Amino acid sequence: MPEVEERQSRKVLALLFNVRILRIVGQLVAIGVLLGVAVYLSDNYQANTRQSTRTGWSFLDEPTGFNIAYSDFRAGQPVRDALWVGIRNTAASAVVGMVLAVTIGVVVGVLRLSRSWVARKAATIYVELLRNVPVLLIILFTAAWLRTLPRIESARSIGSVAVVSNRELAMMSPVAGDNFGVYALVLAVAAAAALGLATWRTRVSDRTGEPHHRVLWGGGVFLLVAVASYLVLDSPLTWSHPKTGDASIAGGASLDIGYVALTGALAIYHGSHIAEIVRGSIQSVPYGQTEAATAIGLSDFQRLRFVTLPQAFRVAVPPTINQCLSLTKNTSLGIAVAYSDVSSLGFRLIGSSRAPALQMIVILMVIYLVFSLTTSLLLNMVNRRLQLVER
C-alpha cells in the first residue's frame, strides 16, 4: 500500500518536473495573467465611462468645431477629415525634415573627417552642441526667434524673392505658363533621351574601356534641351513673387511659422545625430581597404567611389533610417508650436471633448505604428540585401 502511494507521488513529481509540461504551464500562466489584467482594466474603464455620452467610434463622423489654420478645413467638417489633414501635415514635415536632416548629416559628417582642422572643429562643435540639448528646446527656440520677425502687417520683402513675417514665410514659386503642357512633354522626352544616352555611353565604355562620362553626356543634353525649349516656347514656366498686403501675403509659396520651426529644428537636431553616423561609418572602413585601393592605382575619387563609400553606406543605412523614424515620431512635438500635425489635432480634439481620449489615442498610436512597422520591415529587407556575404 505505501509502495503504491510512493509510486503515485513519484509520478506526480515526474509530471511536476517535466520540462515540456512546465513550459506549457508557464506560458498558460503568462497568458492568463495578461488576460486577467486586461479584463480588470477594461471593466474599470467601462465602469468609469458609463455616464459618458461619447463612446464607440461615432465621433469620427461628427464635426470638429474648429477650423484648421493654413488649410481649407472648416469647423463643420467631420473629425475623420481633420485627421487626414493632420496626416498630410505630419508627412509634409517628416519628409522635408528627413531630406534636410540627411543632407546636413552627410555634409557635417564628412566635414568632421576633413583635412582642415578648423572645419573639423566647426563640425564637432555643431554636433556636440545640438546633440546634447532637448529637441523640444530647439523647436521652441526656433519658434521664439521666428516670432521676433516683423508682424504680418509690416512684413519685410527680401528682393522680390521672399517675404518674411512672424506668421508666415513666403518664397517665390514656379507657376505653369501657357505652354507648360508642351514644355513638360519636351522635358520628359529629353529625360528619356538623356537616360538612353547615358546607357549607350556605359555600353561604349564597357566595350572599349574609354571613360564613359555618362553624367556629362546625359546631363548636358537634358540641360541643353531644357534651356532651348524654354526660350522657344516663350517662358512656359513663370515665377510667382510673394507680395506684402495688409495682414496677408499674396503670391509665392507660403509656409506658416509653426511648420518652419518644427521642420527646421528637427532637421538640425537629427542632422547632428546623422552626422555622427556618417562619420562613424566612414571610419569603420578599415584602413587596409584604402591602402589596397591605392596600391592598385585607383585615384582618390575612384577609391571613394568604388571602395570606401559603398562599404560605409552599408554601415550607415540602418541607423540613418532609425533616425528618420525618430524624426517622424518627433513631428508630434508640433503641438508645442501650434502646428497642426496629426497628434496635435488629436490632442486638440480630446481637449475640446470632441473625441474620447482612449479611442483618439489608439487611432494616433495605430497611425504611428503603421508607419514605424512598415519602415522597420523595409529596413530589415534592405539590411538583408546589404549585408556582406560571409561564410
Add this chain to the structure above:
Amino acid sequence: MEPLLDVPNFAATSEPLPIPSPEPSGRPEVRLTPRQWVRQNLFATPFGSLLTIVFGLALAYATYRLAWFVLVSSNWEIVRRNLRLFMIGRFPFDEVWRLWASLYVVAGLGGLLSGATVASAEQLALAAGREVTRPGRWDWLRRYWPALMAVGVILSQTRTWTPTLLTLAGIALLAASRWLGRQAPGLARFVWLGLLVGVIVVVQLIAGPGGVGWDDWGGLHLTLFVTVAGIALSFPLGVLVALGRRSSLPALRWMNVGFIELIRGVPLVTLLFLGHYVIPLFFPNTFQPPSPLARALIVITLFESAYVAETVRGGLQSIPRGQYEAAQALGLAPWKVTRLIVLPQALRAVIPAMVGQFISLFKDTSLLQIIGFVELLEVSENVISQPTFLGQRLHTVTFGFAALIYWAGAYTMSRESRRLEHRLGLGLGGRR
C-alpha cells in the same frame, strides 16, 4: 608537396615562430613641428585651405557674436529675478531646506556608490593583470568642466552668498564620501539598490510629513527628479523585459516583443497624453487615481524600459553560446546561468549604450511641459511673458540658460560614458 620540410637546417616553418610576429600596426605617435602641423592640418590641399578659411571666418564671427551677446548685449536680469523658478519652480521658500537636505543625501550616496564602483572596477582590472592608470591631478577639471561651468553660471546669478556656500559644502561632501566609497569597493554590488533607496529617501524627505507634495515640484529640481526616478525604475523593468524577449517560451517572448515594438513605434508625447487622460479611467472608482506626476512617471518608466530592453538585448546577444554551454555543463540551473554568468557580462557590455539611453531620458523630460508640468524648459518659456519682461526678446537669454544646463548634463554624461568605454575596453564593437 612540402619542400620546406626537406631542408634539414630549418625547423618546420608551419609552426608558429616565437620571435618574429607581424609588425605592430599602431604607428609610433607622431609629434609634428608647428609648421608641419599647420601644413598638414590647415593647408594640406587647395580645397582644405578653402575650408580652413571659410570655417575660420565663420567660427571667428560666431565667437564674436557669442562674446558680444554674453558680455554686452544680453540682459541677465530675467534669469537673476527668476532663478528660484528655474531651479525649483513654485516650491515654497520655507521648505527649501528639504531640498538642500535631499541634495546632500544625493551627494553623499552618489559619492559613496560611485567611489565604490570605481574602486571595484580597478580591483577587477588589477586582478586581471591590467594596468590601472590613476587619473592625473587636474583630470577632474578636464572631465567635469561642462558641469562645473553650468554650476558656476547658475551660482553667478544668485543674489546672496548662501546658495554658493551650501553648494560648496555639497561638493565637499561629495568628494569626502567618494573617498570613503573608494575604501569600500564591496558596496559596488548595491548600486541599483542604493539608487532606489536614494529616490525613496529623497521623496520622503521632501514630500513626507509636513513637506511639499510632488505635484508642486518644478524647475530643474523636477527635471532631475524625473530623470533619476525614471532611471531607477526603468532599469530593472527593462532587464526583465529583455530577458522575456529572449525567453524560450514563445508566448512570453511574443508578449515582450509586442510591448517593445508598441512602445518604440509611438512618440512619447502620445503616451504621455495617454497617461494624462486615460490612466485614471483604468482605476476602479473606489480608488483615488494616481496624481499627474505619478502617471507621468508610470508612462516614462514603461517608455524607457522598452528602450532599455532593446539595449540589454544587444548585450545578451553579444554573449557567446559557449558561455551558456559552459555554465550549463557545470550543472547550474537556467535562472542561475542567467543571473550569475550571462547578465553580469551583458550588462557590463552595455554600460555605454545604457548611459546614452539615460541621456535621452534626461532630454526627454522636457516633454513634460506639453502636458502641463513646469519643469526647466517650461519655466524658460513662461518667464518671457512676465509683464516686466514682455516683448524684450529675451528668449535667447532664457532658452540659452536652460540649454546650458541641459547641455552640460548631457555632454558630461556622454563624455564619461565614452571614457568608460575606452578605459574598460567595453562596448559591443569594442573588442576586436
Add this chain to the structure above:
Amino acid sequence: MTDTIDSATTTAATSDEPMVVLEEVDKWFGRFQALKHITLRVGRQEVVVIIGPSGSGKSTLIRCINRLEEHDSGRVVVDGIELGNDLRRIGEVRREVGMVFQSFNLFPHLTVLENIMLGPRRVRRFPQRKAEQVAREMLERVQIPEQAHKYPGQLSGGQQQRVAIARALAMQPKIMLFDEPTSALDPEMIAEVLDVMKDLARSGMTMIVVTHEMGFAREVADRVMFMADGEVVEVGTPQHFFENPTEDRTKLFLSQIL
C-alpha cells in the same frame, strides 16, 4: 656593410638598369626613425627576400616603393621613374607595382571577379570583356577559377590571399611586393600561397618579399636581406646568408627562429 651591398648588387643584377633603386632613404615617424639610410638595388627578374625582427622597418621599406609611405629623404626610383611629389609619377609607379598585404585587404563588397577587375577596368581602362578575360586568366593562374562569383568573406584565408595575388597580377605589374603574405594564415594554408609565389618567381617576375618563411627564402630568393632597427644589417645569397652569416645580429636572429 656597404661593402656587402655593393658586391651583392653586382652579382645579382641581370640587366643594366635596375628595377628598383633606393638610395640613402630615410623615413621618420615623428621622432622615431623607421628607416636609416637604406640603399638597395633590385635587378630585373630578381627575387629579394627581406627578413628581420618585428619593428625593424621591413614593411615600411617596401611601402615606400609604391609610396604608401612617403620617404623623407633619399631617392626611390622604380623602373626609371623617380618618386617625388608629382602625382602623375606616383600613379605611374603604382600601376607598375603590384602589392600583396598581410591581411589580404580584399574588398568585401565586391565578388572575387569584381575585385580583380577593378584595377584593369578603372585604372588601365580595359574594356569590360578584356578585363574579365584577364581576371579569369589570373584566377586560373592562382588555381581557383571556380571561386569567381563568390564574395571574399566566403573564401578561406589561403584562397583570399591567392585572390589578392591575382588582383595585383591583373594590373600586369613589372614588380610585385609581398608584405608578410602568409603571416595571417593558418599553417595548412601557407603552402598553397607559397606555391603560387614560387610559380610567379619562376616565371621571371621581379619580387620583393617580406616574410618569415625561411624555407621560401632559401628556395626562391636570389638575395636575402636582413634588417634590424631600420638598418640593413646584412645582404647576401641564401647560401651565404644561412650557412655563414658574418654579422652577429644576423646570427642571433637566425638562432632564435631556426
